[in-house]
Ligand SMILES: Nc1ncnc2c1ncn2[C@@H]1O[C@H](COP(=O)(O)OP(=O)(O)OP(=O)(O)O)[C@@H](O)[C@H]1O
């Protein structure tokens with residue numbers, strides 16, 4: 001099951017990537033075609049320039065087709081909804097991570113209100129959300145600390161808060177932007193993916209943070 005989840009996760013990342021790379025490629029193709037037609041209009045007949053532009057158009061076209069093919073392999077972003085208990089999902093999502101967290105000096109606290117209402121959600125995708133947010137939290141506490149998962153209900157919503165007491169989110173960075181990362185070896189795809197899954201559930205995500213004091217990410221989902 002873990003392998004399936006890992007593959008689905010990679011597939012979604014690949015789909016986001018293919019989508020974002022597709023936009024500039026379409027733009028570049030359009031510009032090149034524009035230059036080519038200007039060449040014709042202005043009767044530019046330098047053979048090396050013309051063949052350069054034709055070559056570039058051919059290559060960009062090829063990249064576009066490759067991308068299209070790649071996108072058709074990526075899994076559809078459809079939700080497999082079921083009425084579920086968020087506490088159970090959070091516990092299951094972190095069961096395997098706990099050992100590594102403890103070894104890294106991280107204490108994990110669960111603080112869920114009693115008798116939280118059920119939420120209609122895609123279990124595997126919400127686990128991805130929880131895992132990504134917890135992974136970020138743990139990475140923000142290189143010297144250990146406390147990871148807290150809090151759950152409560154408010155105005156028709158169930159709220160899940162994931163907090164750490166780590167370094168805090170840098171002030172001047174839009175962390176939900178694709179490929180935005182401050183980590184060596186980070187991809188900057190974690191939060192865009194999280195945001196995509198949460199909005200597919202018609203939910204919201206935001207965060208508050210203080211430099212040096214940690215961060216809290218808050219996911220709100222409508223309950224049943
Ligand atoms: N809990 C947090 N505390 C401090 N900064 C955070 C936290 N969560 C996210 N960030 C900031 O947001 C950036 C983007 O996060 P995101 O999960 O999208 O990518 P990443 O973690 O850098 O890379 P990847 O998820 O691929 O490992 C991070 O690089 C970090 O600067």
Ligand SMILES: [Mg+2]
Pocket residue numbers: 132135136190191
């Ligand atoms: Mg991340």
